[in-house]
Amino acid sequence: MNQADVSKLVSQLKFRVNPRLRKFRNSGGPEERLNWLRKTVTALIKHERIELNYPRADEARMYAERLISDAIRYGDCHKTTMDVADYWIVEKQLIHKLFKVLVPRYEHYNVAYTRLIKVPRVYPGDTLPKAVLELKGNPYPSLLPDTSTNRGIIHNVLLDEAKKAYRQQKYAEIAAKIDAAEEKFSDLKISGKDEKNVSSL
Amino acid sequence: MFSSLYPFYMVFRVKMFLNIRNGLSVATNSSKVIRQLCTKAAAFENVTNNKQSNESSKNNVVDYRHIYPEFLPDPKPEFRNVLREKLERSDMIARRTQIQIPEFYVGSILAVTSSDKHTPGKNNRFVGICIDREGCGLRATFILRNVIEQQGVEVKFELYDPTLHKIEVLRLEKRLDDKLFYLRDALPQYSTFDPNMEPELLPGGSTVPVNNLKVKLKPKPWLERWERQNLQGVEDLGLPEKFYIRAKELEKPWEKYDLMKDYMKTIPEEEQTEIFSEVQSHLHKLEVTRKQMKRKRVFVKPSKLA
Numbered sequence: 001m002n003q004a005d006v007s008k009l010v011s012q013l014k015f016r017v018n019p020r021l022r023k024f025r026n027s028g029g030p031e032e033r034l035n036w037l038r039k040t041v042t043a044l045i046k047h048e049r050i051e052l053n054y055p056r057a058d059e060a061r062m063y064a065e066r067l068i069s070d071a072i073r074y075g076d077c078h079k080t081t082m083d084v085a086d087y088w089i090v091e092k093q094l095i096h097k098l099f100k101v102l103v104p105r106y107e108h109y110n111v112a113y114t115r116l117i118k119v120p121r122v123y124p125g126d127t128l129p130k131a132v133l134e135l136k137g138n139p140y141p142s143l144l145p146d147t148s149t150n151r152g153i154i155h156n157v158l159l160d161e162a163k164k165a166y167r168q169q170k171y172a173e174i175a176a177k178i179d180a181a182e183e184k185f186s187d188l189k190i191s192g193k194d195e196k197n198v199s200s201l
Numbered sequence: 202m203f204s205s206l207y208p209f210y211m212v213f214r215v216k217m218f219l220n221i222r223n224g225l226s227v228a229t230n231s232s233k234v235i236r237q238l239c240t241k242a243a244a245f246e247n248v249t250n251n252k253q254s255n256e257s258s259k260n261n262v263v264d265y266r267h268i269y270p271e272f273l274p275d276p277k278p279e280f281r282n283v284l285r286e287k288l289e290r291s292d293m294i295a296r297r298t299q300i301q302i303p304e305f306y307v308g309s310i311l312a313v314t315s316s317d318k319h320t321p322g323k324n325n326r327f328v329g330i331c332i333d334r335e336g337c338g339l340r341a342t343f344i345l346r347n348v349i350e351q352q353g354v355e356v357k358f359e360l361y362d363p364t365l366h367k368i369e370v371l372r373l374e375k376r377l378d379d380k381l382f383y384l385r386d387a388l389p390q391y392s393t394f395d396p397n398m399e400p401e402l403l404p405g406g407s408t409v410p411v412n413n414l415k416v417k418l419k420p421k422p423w424l425e426r427w428e429r430q431n432l433q434g435v436e437d438l439g440l441p442e443k444f445y446i447r448a449k450e451l452e453k454p455w456e457k458y459d460l461m462k463d464y465m466k467t468i469p470e471e472e473q474t475e476i477f478s479e480v481q482s483h484l485h486k487l488e489v490t491r492k493q494m495k496r497k498r499v500f501v502k503p504s505k506l507a
Contacts, residue, residue: 002275002276002277002335002336003270003271003273003275003334003335003336003337004270004273004274004275004276004337004466004467004468005463005466005467006266006267006270006273006467008463008467009263009467009470010463010464010469010470011471012469012470012471012472013464013469017461017464019278020278020465021462030453030455030456030459031453031455034455034458034459062460062461062464063460063461066460066461066464067460070460083458084458084460087458088458088460
């Protein structure tokens, strides 16, 4: 039973974080694991889109997100953040990119800064699951299909027409129901008036 | 847990409301006016200023984490349960209406009065230095250490234990380390405190002082390998060179860069603000009643004994 560590304040990450960290198989232990992930994070910041094995991508994503969120939170004048950025970014010219390009880009984001997409497996071939890890807002064309402009495909046209017909039918039914109810109501009113007239007489 | 205390609790609550009502209504009115003024002023100021004021108000809530660390849940995901945490928090507040649990840190000197089931009708009072705070929610604990008749004594108290009668802070201060287990291997003078110590009052509005005392340890054998723990509050250990070489080998300098490890050890700020803004009003109310009770306590002049 632990108490939460209150010495450091961190911003919440905007995606589902894994419950525990992966222990990758490597001979160098935890230090080598971080060295290994550093290369991935640096490559991600450099190229903005990389393809790699899924577990490594998933692990590197968390670290890249934390790095960016800390950079946004504390800025480039905070010594600890600068130290951390210096550690995580192997190619030092990219530190400028982190603080001058990525921080302004993601400052007002309410969602995750990176996107992790599973790559479909090629059959027959390498069975290891692959993934594409990318920074959002990168200049490359989107990997995900753009569904906003596919209304012209014949299936969608037919479905739209079918929907329209169904809806019209429903409206007609509702209108008929209302008409029937109104007629009934007016009949009742007339009969009520007659009764009143009779009683007054 | 609190069933036996319940009638008293109700009475206390009613009284508390009566006491507060007048004071609070004025306070809420004034705060409303201030808030309106603030909003008006903010409309004229630029966006950055607005952001800063928001941040400062947020920080005040988040600063509760140092005073009430046990209100934050255990960060381990397998132990998280939002409903249980919420219920625990309400139980903790309910207990805090019964007993005044003061602000204290590791390194503060406390006196705890508790009842013992083996000595019914009598109370124990234990004075000692807090060497550790652990656990969260209703299971929060702290360890007090003192040397009594040349024998080191440590008592682990649960913070929300219903058998506790009183928790007094005799000296409010912090030490250089988060845990003071090394006092077990230190000379006894460093963990000896007078059981009849008078509480030392800090001037109002001052920050909690940090005691820069460096403790001298007894020669080996020790309970732990203190040279490997990067302790700040310990004098030079005076060990042969090979111990320091080994400690250097076992250092993990990369751990401070493991961003996710840090993240998984804490509760993120957004969640902390949510938790503390939920309990803030209750805690504030308790603080107000405590101050009122303090003011009401009449000074009784000691009668002259012949």
